[in-house]
Amino acid sequence: MKWILLPLVAIIAWAQPPAAVLDLFRTAVETLADRDVDAFMTHFDSAMPGYTNLREQVAALVATEGATSTIDIVDDAGDESKRRVRIDWLLRSGYARPKRAVVTVTVEKRGRGWKITNLEPRDFFTAPSQ
Numbered sequence: 001m002k003w004i005l006l007p008l009v010a011i012i013a014w015a016q017p018p019a020a021v022l023d024l025f026r027t028a029v030e031t032l033a034d035r036d037v038d039a040f041m042t043h044f045d046s047a048m049p050g051y052t053n054l055r056e057q058v059a060a061l062v063a064t065e066g067a068t069s070t071i072d073i074v075d076d077a078g079d080e081s082k083r084r085v086r087i088d089w090l091l092r093s094g095y096a097r098p099k100r101a102v103v104t105v106t107v108e109k110r111g112r113g114w115k116i117t118n119l120e121p122r123d124f125f126t127a128p129s130q
Contacts, residue, residue: 017076017085021107024114025087029069035062045108045115050122057125065094074102081109093127 016022024043031039037059044051061067074086084106091099106118 017073017083017107018080021076021083021085021114022073024107024116025071025085025105028116029071032058032062033066033068035066037062043116044119045110045117048117048119050119054119054122054125057123057127061093061125061127065096067091067093083107089124091124096127099124 028040028043031043037055040058041051041055044054048054069092070090072088074088076083076085078084084104087103087105089101089103093099101121101124103124104118104120105116107114108117
């Protein structure tokens with residue numbers, strides 16, 4: 001029976017993004033919690049579709065109540081230069097009802113680091129209604 005579990009564990013381990021990609025998401029969540037819009041936006045490629053709108057959404061989100069997040073990787077695919085990561089993202093802001101969605105994020109290697117080059121749904125960071 002143990003030989004059946006070993007391949008399953010290996011498959012689960014392969015589904016995990018590289019450490020540098022996990023670090024990208026970890027620091028993004030931390031800067032969002034710190035209400036540091038500029039630092040949060042450094043995780044994104046400024047040429048990505050909807051970048052300006054995303055910046056405005058994040059600024060509005062953290063302006064009054066701040067935001068905390070819990071993220072879990074659902075799945076990950078790609079190579080050493082581009083990955084598509086689906087994240088179960090729980091976003092809490094003030095007293096509003098928490099927002100939860102599976103967010104699909106494309107990350108690409110830029111120099112020595114990774115940048116988010118696409119995010120769906122694009123309106124995920126819209127401030128939740130009360």
